[in-house]
Amino acid sequence: MLSLLRPLLAALLYLLLLLPGAHSRFPVYNNGFHYQDISNGNGNGEIYFNGVRLHVESPEHAVSATRGSSVTLPCHFHYEPELTTPRRTRVKWSWLPSNSISAPVSPLASTMETEVMVAMGNRHRSYGSFKGRVRLRRSAPGDLSLVINELQLNDTGRYRCEVIDGLEDESVTVELELRGVVFPYFSQKGRYHYNFFGAQQACQDQDATLATFEQLFTAWEEGLDWCNAGWLADGTVQYPITVPREGCGGTDLAPGLRSYGQRHRLIHQYDAFCFSASVKGTVYFLDQTTKLSFNEAVQACVSDGSQIAKVGQLYAAWRMTGLDQCDAGWLADGSVRYPITRPRANCGPPEPGVRSFGFPSPYLKFGVFCYR
Template identity: 60%
Template sequence: LGVVFPYHPHLGRYNLNFHDAVQACIGQNAAVASFDQLLEAWKGGLDWCNAGWLNDGTVQYPITKPRAPCGGSNNGPGVRNYGHRDKKSRYDVFCYTSALEGQFYWLVQPDRLTFDEAVQACIDDGAEIAKVGHMYAAWKLEGYDRCDAGWLADGSVRYPISRPRKNCSPTEAAVRFLGFPDKGQKSYGVYCYKAAK
């Protein structure tokens, strides 16, 4: 059992050629998703309007709620397929990660942290700063739910909501993404990951 998640680096959307896409997923404790994995995720409700690489070198994206900017509102729901693309072309990527081998957790801290402080805080706790794949696996496969924005290893800030509620993620269970803030900002906590012994 695993979970598919869309990914783009801090440079912004549509910045990954195929080689970079493979590395990006590896860097987030994941691998580039297969078409079958994306199809399963779509059946499970994944709706994402940005095209991403799959492991066969095709570029696709899953739409459950058809709308004009995402391949047109006249087309039914489905996985939109751009077909095989030149591997130098740039898109996002769909990554796939399986169940966690260790523990993903919010590190209780008295203060908000800069990115470097966040990295060090996890190390001081005998862990590492969590990767995006760790968060998705904990959220989807373990029902992890926390309404606190925290740093992750790629410099992004996210939080996982499995029980939608006001002020957190009111309409859907989701990993909320707050972008890639200035790493010097003392505005966030941190999610850590402790590998199984």
């Protein structure tokens, strides 16, 4: 019976729509934009835009900051022509971590992004590790800039500001980088003992993360020269050479990053290139009248109200605060190192850097670097 009534109901509805003023009796979607539906054209139901246009822009497409600080990722929107009355727009900030970025523009990128914050009007919600650390600046009409507080090592990457108004959807991206230092790191067992996940953990244990390609490239531009290959955050294995030589790609290759490309993350083993940014506390050389074994060094820092410093903390203090100490000291991983910003006689090579004694016997006597 119902199947017999359907044609009659459809015909009745069609007649009602033909009556004068009939369209006013039914709700019609209208978001303030103007569209032209030409469904009788080529049969594809195309919609042509012929009215107000939404624009989303950022004056800066790359922003750098220091760990633990606050940073603002700029994003602004406006309409052309300008509207006389404000509109309720929705903004979504999403994030593609640095270790997921393999090309400037990737068709797969949007599917890999994770939500950071969604807001409409005065209502907003933040997600994951960003919860409670992000807000919209809203310093002027159209300002949807994202403020991130307490920047963490893993916050680097590509952020997308997407503004949505009805069928209109425009976005812009901003790269976030942390200022810091890249350092090569290898196991106590010797070179090439880390698969990708072991390299990740090794960097984390030293208050660092696996370096990105961009971070290693910057370090190479600043003079980093290291002939052992190491994992990067994107799963590639590379190493920086400023002085071409045999055993490091040969003398025929120009200076640059030597790449092994993507390697199997479980099977293949290499060293790691770690990235460390500024630390909140202070790294210092503990004044002692006597030298210490490793266990004595650990206890000496605790007795001084501190803890023994990690490799990433020492590198960050050397690069970010200019720590200079011509005395070798124990670090938390059992290595012995010392930082030099002002090269001088009896303090190693004539270039600034962190000197390393490797991993000596824990019973040998050295100083110690503490972190408070």
